[in-house]
Amino acid sequence: MDLAKIHAKPDLYLRGFKKTLWDTAGIFLLKGWKQIEKENVGTVDDTMLSEILRIQAEGFKNERQGEIIKYSQKFRKVFYVIKRQDKVIGYCIYHMKPFLSSRGFEKKSVIYSIAIDSKFRKKGFGRKLLEESIREMKLNRVFSVLLYVNVNNIPAIKLYEKTGFLIVKEVENVCGQKEMCYKMELKLF
Template sequence: MTVTALMREFIWKMHTGKRQSFAASKLLLGSLVTQKWITTPDRNVTNVSDEMLKGMLKLYNENFTEINEKRFAKYVRFFKKTTYVYIVNNEVKGYCLYYIKPSLSASGIKKIATLYSFAVDGRCRRQGIGIKLLQKSIHEMKLNSIDHITLYVARDNESAIKLYKKVGFEIKEELMDICGPGKRCYKMEIRLDETGS
């Protein structure tokens, strides 16, 4: 579906009074930002296709305790161009899924990405898959004028925190209940704008 068609559909729903949740509206607006997404070729890291979803869901279920397959699949559908998959012999070995949120500021519209879900097959860890996924996705975020990327990680997930720091993320604050009920987590961020501020 083209950007024009998506916008037309969105405006029509608003005009005819068809109610959709505020969250769904934000997803739709965020997905519009990715319609003309600039990509770069890579042998192993690619954008998701419908055929890869099953492999992604397998990794998702193996790596997380708070499971919501329906929401996960919806985010993949809305943000195919910002869902990166590491493939070896036609098998999903890792993925990272970002959603994009446009935000109004004094200087215009800023595009903010959030790393929604990230996983590497347990049998393939420490082989550089995670860092390759992050490096490629961050590179494409820069190419597509994303202002900054945010993520949330459990405070006790030392290996993930170390990996995120390696690619440039910094801890911004500690929060409760974002990574699960009663869990402490860090909000981490990497700035991609030219000023670095």
């Protein structure tokens, strides 16, 4: 390990270390994950990645190819895709985080990214993808699902509200520098 570099950028290394810890905890929480039969919704495989990266780039200002590939390897069980006539038309990626309740350690899931191919939006595919994946979350005793959404992203806010998510609070600098976003939560238990 290069100590000079750590000394020069302690924040960066601390952030990297915290991320690795969260990832490790998330992977641990997926042990024994049960999958259910889902209509037109499945999990990612490598052949789908190029299409998913295209849909991601189309849906967001900032491309996150490296992160998406990482999630497809580490969190494959909760990296969902929706298909139409055998073609991937959307994805929803979750990661897991532990939290301490009066019952002991439990898990929450966080939506990292969700997008539907622009040609297929407003046809119910986003809602179907969320509902099917959340059904699986419930079976796996996930206490609640969290997400962050830009306050100006009306289609996404509508989708989440229709699926039952509630706004918990408004926060800054999570969805982007100086951007405001809502933290939303759907309690499953």
